[in-house]
Structure formats: structure tokens, C-alpha cells
Amino acid sequence: MRVTSLLPACVAVGILAILAVSVNLVSGYARRLSLGQAAFAGLGAYVSASLSVHVSLSFWIACPLSVLSGAIAGLIVGLPMLWRLPYYVPVATLTFNVLAPHLLRPGRFAGSLAGIGRIPPPRLFDIAFAPGAYLALVGVALAGCLAADWYFRQSHCGQRLRDDAEAIEAGVSAPGVAGLVAFGLSTAMAGLAGSLFAHFEAFISPFDFNLEASLFILALAVAGGLGSVWRVVLSAMVLGGMVEGIRALRDYRLLLSGVIFLLAGLRRPWRQGRT
Amino acid sequence: MAQQAIHSLSLGSIYALLAAGLTLLYATERSLYLAYGALYAMGGYVVWWTMRSNRSIGLALALAVLLCAVLGVGLVGWWRWVCARRPLQVSLLHGLGILILAEEAWRLFIGPYHRKVIAIDSHQIYHVGPLMFSDMHWLVFGCAFACFIALQGFLTTQRSGLALGALLEGKSAAGEEAERLVGVRAAWLWLLACAVGAALAGVSGVLAGLYINDVHPAMGVDMTHKIISFALIGTLGNLRGAVLTAYGLALAEGILLPALRLPLPSEGVLLLALLLASLRGAVDRTNVRQPLKLG
Numbered sequence: 001m002r003v004t005s006l007l008p009a010c011v012a013v014g015i016l017a018i019l020a021v022s023v024n025l026v027s028g029y030a031r032r033l034s035l036g037q038a039a040f041a042g043l044g045a046y047v048s049a050s051l052s053v054h055v056s057l058s059f060w061i062a063c064p065l066s067v068l069s070g071a072i073a074g075l076i077v078g079l080p081m082l083w084r085l086p087y088y089v090p091v092a093t094l095t096f097n098v099l100a101p102h103l104l105r106p107g108r109f110a111g112s113l114a115g116i117g118r119i120p121p122p123r124l125f126d127i128a129f130a131p132g133a134y135l136a137l138v139g140v141a142l143a144g145c146l147a148a149d150w151y152f153r154q155s156h157c158g159q160r161l162r163d164d165a166e167a168i169e170a171g172v173s174a175p176g177v178a179g180l181v182a183f184g185l186s187t188a189m190a191g192l193a194g195s196l197f198a199h200f201e202a203f204i205s206p207f208d209f210n211l212e213a214s215l216f217i218l219a220l221a222v223a224g225g226l227g228s229v230w231r232v233v234l235s236a237m238v239l240g241g242m243v244e245g246i247r248a249l250r251d252y253r254l255l256l257s258g259v260i261f262l263l264a265g266l267r268r269p270w271r272q273g274r275t
Numbered sequence: 276m277a278q279q280a281i282h283s284l285s286l287g288s289i290y291a292l293l294a295a296g297l298t299l300l301y302a303t304e305r306s307l308y309l310a311y312g313a314l315y316a317m318g319g320y321v322v323w324w325t326m327r328s329n330r331s332i333g334l335a336l337a338l339a340v341l342l343c344a345v346l347g348v349g350l351v352g353w354w355r356w357v358c359a360r361r362p363l364q365v366s367l368l369h370g371l372g373i374l375i376l377a378e379e380a381w382r383l384f385i386g387p388y389h390r391k392v393i394a395i396d397s398h399q400i401y402h403v404g405p406l407m408f409s410d411m412h413w414l415v416f417g418c419a420f421a422c423f424i425a426l427q428g429f430l431t432t433q434r435s436g437l438a439l440g441a442l443l444e445g446k447s448a449a450g451e452e453a454e455r456l457v458g459v460r461a462a463w464l465w466l467l468a469c470a471v472g473a474a475l476a477g478v479s480g481v482l483a484g485l486y487i488n489d490v491h492p493a494m495g496v497d498m499t500h501k502i503i504s505f506a507l508i509g510t511l512g513n514l515r516g517a518v519l520t521a522y523g524l525a526l527a528e529g530i531l532l533p534a535l536r537l538p539l540p541s542e543g544v545l546l547l548a549l550l551l552a553s554l555r556g557a558v559d560r561t562n563v564r565q566p567l568k569l570g
Contacts, residue, residue: 033364035371077546080553086363087307088553091507094500095549099542169362211496215375222368258375265357265369 007131009244011200014138015193016240020220020232021145022189025152026089027218028226028270029161030179031168032081036093037190037217039100042209044070044191045198046104049116052199059122063195070191071184078183086171089183097214101206115205119198134200141196145189149229157181169270212254216243219257227270276530277406283529285412288419289483290521293498294505295426296475298517300351302442303468306363307503307511309370310350312495313377314343314473318480319490320381323390332414332485339477347473348466374496381492389491392484411486418482422475423518438464443512504545508552524548
């Protein structure tokens with residue numbers, strides 16, 4: 001096994017942690033499994049990359065716009081969360097994840113056939129971010145996501161989801177507006193993660209945001225314990241770090257996700273009251 | 276256009292068999308079984324192996340029905356046992372785990388490659404006026420028609436079928452009612468629904484292998500979003516709704532999108548239909564999980 005250089009792997013783990021926090025918002029708090037988080041990240045990545053490459057917009061403008069695009073897409077796709085439809089979110093996010101690479105792959109709406117390349121790194125005072133500085137940027141973004149998560153939990157919406165957790169989980173009650181807010185916030189975070197990914201990798205293709213990636217993100221959150229943000233982050237750091245650090249393990253991401261999901265059925269994957 | 280409609284109806288028949296099978300499983304479990312795609316992939320590999328060994332399509336169908344029925348009863352039984360009294364989302368997660376591991380098992384034992392089932396130049400072509408039908412079209416139409424006629428006959432004339440029909444209509448106590456009124460035991464009803472539902476996935480897998488001529492480990496995972504969307508858009512537990520949705524999407528995929536020159540894959544239509552049906556609140560009549568009690 002070959003251990004890849006440390007900094008890029010740390011950046012990748014940081015981005016995975018943001019995605020795990022985002023999936024925890026909808027799957028952990030709102031009790032609806034999101035099977036398409038990578039697709040929302042892909043949307044954010046393509047928006048950010050297209051604006052930077054084709055319109056020459058700065059990262060500092062493109063990145064917030066990608067967050068906004070993720071939030072808008074999430075609010076549209078997640079609108080039926082207002083109703084008592086326990087299967088809607090898993091099925092719609094799964095379908096969205098299959099749809100997104102199809103839309104992006106042929107370059108119909110964005111990019112070329114293969115993807116978008118030559119994505120510039122962020123610049124501050126005309127100096128491009130080096131990998132170390134980028135890691136700090138990802139760290140700040142992760143801290144921002146954790147702060148947003150904390151604020152959401154303290155808010156009326158978070159309180160409502162916590163109070164009705166068991167009824168929502170059983171399908172008796174709808175997540176309602178609180179669930180929709182959680183979903184929108186979750187997809188906004190995914191858009192942010194996508195933008196960070198695009199500007200770090202410099203080249204993105206639809207294959208980066210396929211179903212396998214979404215399932216792996218969900219598996220990271222499930223392994224940590226849905227509903228407990230610190231456990232989810234720790235799980236993303238440990239499992240994500242293993243997979244990102246040891247290149248040979250990347251081929252087994254799907255297998256690992258399958259095992260985690262299978263085991264999750266043997267116990268309750270939520271850790272309510274431990275957040 | 277007419278030729279395209281024939282292709283769409285063939286694909287629709289494959290989708291419809293899957294939608295019907297998943298709906299039967301839903302009737303007993305009141306939960307969507309995400310691992311259903313694994314049974315479809317099983318059917319695909321059975322026909323690949325059978326044709327590779329120079330055996331008949333009839334044998335492939337019989338083997339797929341038998342193997343998928345046995346495997347389906349085993350897998351759904353395991354899933355039921357593990358996820359009993361667990362929330363819906365946990366049962367979805369567990370089903371997803373089984374689906375992924377099944378895909379990985381095919382990848383490990385058979386290889387990650389896409390397999391051709393039948394040589395393209397071996398197709399017999401029949402001309403009906405300006406239309407061309409291959410032997411595979413006839414096979415798909417014939418099998419789907421036979422399955423639906425048999426299913427309809429069973430659900431409307433047999434005692435077990437009538438009890439199953441009551442389950443499909445959402446009568447949670449249908450199992451007990453059936454046992455009391457017509458002497459059909461709930462356990463037998465469950466076994467029957469699982470076996471028939473799984474066998475339909477096997478038949479569909481065989482037909483897809485022959486018609487699409489592409490069998491690969493991810494075929495079950497790739498089809499899962501479509502199967503569950505059909506069941507949801509057609510209103511969960513509504514057999515006719517699921518079947519009609521499957522045909523409708525296939526026709527939209529083959530005729531509507533090319534005619535409108537929309538650069539959208541079929542998933543776009545599927546997501547839109549799912550969103551609209553969900554906004555109407557028409558996708559789920561029974562939200563609370565009440566699986567069939569087996570006594």
C-alpha cells in the first residue's frame with residue numbers, strides 16, 4: 001500500500017467531514033436518509049468552476065454562489081418534506097444523484113465532455129493559496145459548518161425536530177418546515193464542499209459526484225452515529241482519512257458502505273440526546 | 276415513431292414486471308425493499324450463464340424464477356427478522372446494504388465486466404407492415420403479458436390471491452381476516468407474496484439481459500431508483516398504478532423526450548413526476564409501518 005502525500009489527503013478529509021456534517025443535518029436530525037449528497041456537491045462544484053473558468057469570477061464570489069445554488073436545489077427537491085412522506089427524500093435524492101452526472105457528463109449545460117479543467121485556486125491579495133493555506137481554508141469552512149449546525153440545533157427548527165424525532169422516524173409525523181430548512185442547509189453545505197473540492201483539484205468530472213460517493217458520505221455519518229455531529233466528524237476523519245490516505249482502499253469504498261449499512265440495521269443508527 | 280414506441284413498450288414491460296414485484300413485497304412488509312434490484316441482477320446473470328452454456332431461454336426463465344423465489348424469500352425473511360420493529364429509515368438502510376453487498380459479490384465472483392448475453396446477428400426479424408419486430412420483442416411482450424394475465428387471474432380468482440389483494444389495498448389485518456374467512460394462513464400469504472414478487476424480478480432480469488443484452492454487477496443498483504420511483508408515483512401498494520407508471524415512463528423516455536428534443540435523461544422526467552406526485556401527496560397511502568403479522 002502506498003501512502004499519498006499528507007496535505008492533499010487532509011484537504012480531502014476536511015471536505016469529506018463537511019459533507020458528513022451536511023448529510024447528518026437531513027439524515028440525523030430530520031430522520032430522512034439522503035442518498036444524493038454528492039450530487040448537490042457536484043452542482044456546487046460545477047457552478048463554482050463554471051463561474052471561475054468561463055466568467056473569470058473570483059473564488060470569493062463563485063463559492064457563495066455555489067452555496068446558494070445548492071440551497072436552492074435542495075429547497076426545490078426537498079419541498080415535499082412538508083408532507084408526511086417517509087420515502088420521498090431517499091428516493092428523490094437517489095434519483096437526483098443518478099440524474100446529475102447525466103446532465104453534467106455530455107457537457108449539455110456546463111463544461112466539456114470530460115469535465116471542467118484549469119479551475120484556478122483561490123487568491124488572496126493576488127497570491128494563490130498553497131496546499132497548506134487551502135487546508136486552513138477548509139478548516140475554517142468546516143468550523144463554519146459546525147457553527148451553522150450548532151445554531152440550527154439551538155433554533156426553533158432544531159428543537160422541533162428533536163422533540164418530534166421518534167414520530168418523524170416512525171413516519172407518523174412530517175419533518176415539515178424544520179425538515180425543509182435542515183435539507184436546504186444540508187445541500188448548501190454540500191455546495192460549499194463541492195466548490196472547495198473543485199478549486200483544490202483544478203479539474204472536475206461528473207464521475208467525482210456519482211452514487212458511490214453519496215453512499216460513502218452517508219456511510220461515514222452512519223458509522224459515527226447519525227444525530228451526533230462530533231461522532232460524525234470523527235468518523236469522517238478516521239474512515240475518510242483511511243480511504244483518502246491509503247489509495248488502495250478507495251476501490252473498496254462501496255463495499256465498506258454496504259457493510260456499514262448492513263450493520264446499521266442491527267442497531268439503531270441514531271444517537272438522539274448525545275449531541 | 277411507431278418503431279420507437281415498440282422499443283419503449285418492451286422496456287416498459289421490463290420495468291412494469293419489476294414495479295409489480297416490488298409492490299407485492301410492499302404489500303406484506305409495508306416498507307420498500309431496496310435490495311429488490313439484487314434479484315433483478317440475479318435474473319440477468321442466470322440468463323447470461325444459461326446462454327453461455329448453450330442452453331435454452333426457457334431453462335433460463337425457469338431457473339431464474341426458481342432461484343429468485345428462493346433467494347427472495349430468504350433475503351426478505353432475513354430483512355424482516357432484522358428490521359422488525361425498527362423505523363422505516365433503518366429498514367431502508369439495511370436493504371441498501373444488502374443491495375450493495377450483492378453488487379460487490381457479483382463483482383468479486385463474476386468480474387466487473389459488462390457481459391453480452393446473445394450475439395446480435397442471431398436475432399430473427401419479423402416484418403409487420405412497416406414495423407420490425409425481433410424475436411426478443413415477442414419474447415418480452417409474451418412473457419410480460421403471460422405474467423400479468425397469470426397475476427391478475429391469481430389475484431381475482433384464488434383464495435390466496437384475494438387475500439393478497441386485500442393486503443395490497445392496505446388492509447393491515449388482511450392476513451388475520453384471510454385466515455379466519457378463507458382459511459389462508461398469514462405465513463403462507465407472506466411466503467407467496469415474497470416468492471411471486473422475487474420471481475417477477477428474476478423474469479425481468481432475464482428479459483433485460485436478453486433484450487438490452489448487457490449484464491453487469493451494477494445493473495441492480497442502476498435500476499433501483501426507477502423501480503422504487505414507479506412504486507411511489509403509482510401510489511404505494513397500488514399494483515395497477517405502479518405498472519401504468521412504468522409503461523408511462525418508458526414511453527416518455529422513448530417518445531416524448533426525443534419528440535420534444537429535450538436534452539434530459541429519463542431520470543429528469545422521473546424526478547419531476549415524483550416531485551409533482553409527492554406535492555399532491557399521492558405517493559403514499561399508508562405511512563405507518565404495519566407489516567403482515569405471521570401469527
